[in-house]
Amino acid sequence: MKALFCYSQDEFKLEEIDRPGILEDEMLIEMLYTGLCGSDIVKIMDPEVKKPAVFGHEVAGRVIETGKNVKEFKKGDIVVTAHHIPCYKCHYCLHGSHSMCRHFKETNIYPGSFCQYIRLSGEHIKYTTFKVPQELNPVAALFIEPLACCIRAMDRIAFRKNDIFSVVGTGxxxxxxxxxxxxxxxxxxxxxxxDERLSLARTLGADYIINPSNEIVTGEIKKITAEGIDVAILTVTNKNTLGDALSYLRDGGTVSIFGASGKESRFEVDLENVYKRELTIMSSYSATPESLKRAFDIITGEKLKISPLLSEVLPLSDFKKGLDLMMRKKIYKAVFKL
Ligand SMILES: [Zn+2]
Ligand SMILES: [Zn+2]
Incomplete structure (x- = not known):
């Protein structure tokens, strides 16, 4: 079968490897569409991450073989799956930190989604795999895992109706x-x-849009709310976005960090400011089977608009082109097929 190996930040080769075999609790899917996630880009760009490797975890595919114990799915089903599964038994799981579970971090689909066939374990079948209904475009199903991560982040924030949020980064x-x-x-x-992304953000429901290259963020926020923002969600975290957030949050407000990497993630915090203004700095990492299920219901119920985020599906052999388009923000998400 074909698998896309990443050798370095800019070297990718589609190579022939053995198709994975399956045990009686497992199943094999044929990749139909796979999405490039921001976290894949971090791994591709990070020289510390071991290469060559097959990356990718956002995948919709067709079941082509099931082990004899697999009852949930049958050959021909179109499914969407996610890569990490908590053990539900360890200290982290029993205390609500499912994405910190060591088993969660170790579990993965094999060999990765940037390839032709993918083996799903019994746990993946049980907890993170869903049948894509006929009426849903399988490409839209690729947004279930990212949405589940957002749902988990929202669950971790104690917010009230009419709270004013800032969402930093409109990818x-x-x-x-x-x-x-x-x-x-x-x-x-x-x-x-x-500005182009901000205009889509407005169409998708944002009440206010702010471009820090034209406006001083804290000044613009003051015009919206005298007290400050209740909850800031940073999908881009660096000293500017966190620094701004800590100044435009209302007293008692929360900043939620959603994604940070490398040198950009170093920041000096004025603890007196945090203490006296009772600020909460928190984060949310990845998704759980529960948030995946809710995301699946939202996407299949077409409760969110996904189509403006879609662009032309590229062949996996054009991986570098898709990566480049996504990194230059020409497209929202690179989606590939074989
Ligand atoms: Zn992802
Ligand atoms: Zn656990």
Whole structure:
């Protein structure tokens, strides 16, 4: 079968490897569409991450073989799956930190989604795999895992109706957050350096849009709310976005960090400011089977607008082109097929 190996940040080769075999609790799917996630890009760009490797975890595919114990799915089903599964038994799981579970971090689909056939374990079948209904475009199903991550982040924030949020960064994740917040009765200010993306953010429900290259963010927020923002969600975290958030949050407000990497993630915090203003700095990492199920229901119920985030599906052999388009923000998400 074909698998896309990443050798370095800019070297990718479609190579022939053995098709994975399956045990009686497992099944094999044929990749139909796979999405490039921001976290894949971090792994591709990070010289510390071991290469060559087959990356990718957002996948919709067709079941082509099931082990004899697999009852949930049958040959021909179109499914969507996700890669990590908590053990539900360890200290982390029993205390609500499912995405910190060691088993969660170790579990993965094999060999990765950037290839022709993918083996799903019994646990994947039980917890993270869903049948894509006929009426749903399988490409839209690729947004279930990212949406589940956003749902988990929202669950971790104690927010109230009419809270004013800032969503910093209007890529796929930002656009999903904006729509989730609006459907939960919140008010949203979208912040991004890209006017085109801000205009889509407005269409998808953002009440206010702010471009820090034209406007001083804290000044614009003051015009929206005298007290400050209740909850800031940073889909882009660096010293500017976190620094701004800590100054435009209301006293008692929360900043939620959703994604951070490398040198950009170092920041000096004024603890006196955090203490006296009772600020909460928190984060949310990945998704759980529960948030995946809710995301699946939202996407299949077509409760969020996904189509403006879609672009032309590329062949996997054009991986570099898709990566480049996504990194230059020409498209929201690169989606590939074989
Ligand atoms: Zn992802
Ligand atoms: Zn666990």
């Amino acid at each position: 796929v994740i930002g656009m999903l957050f904006i729509q989730l917040i609006k459907s939960s009765g919140g008010i949203v200010a979208a912040i991004d350096l890209n």
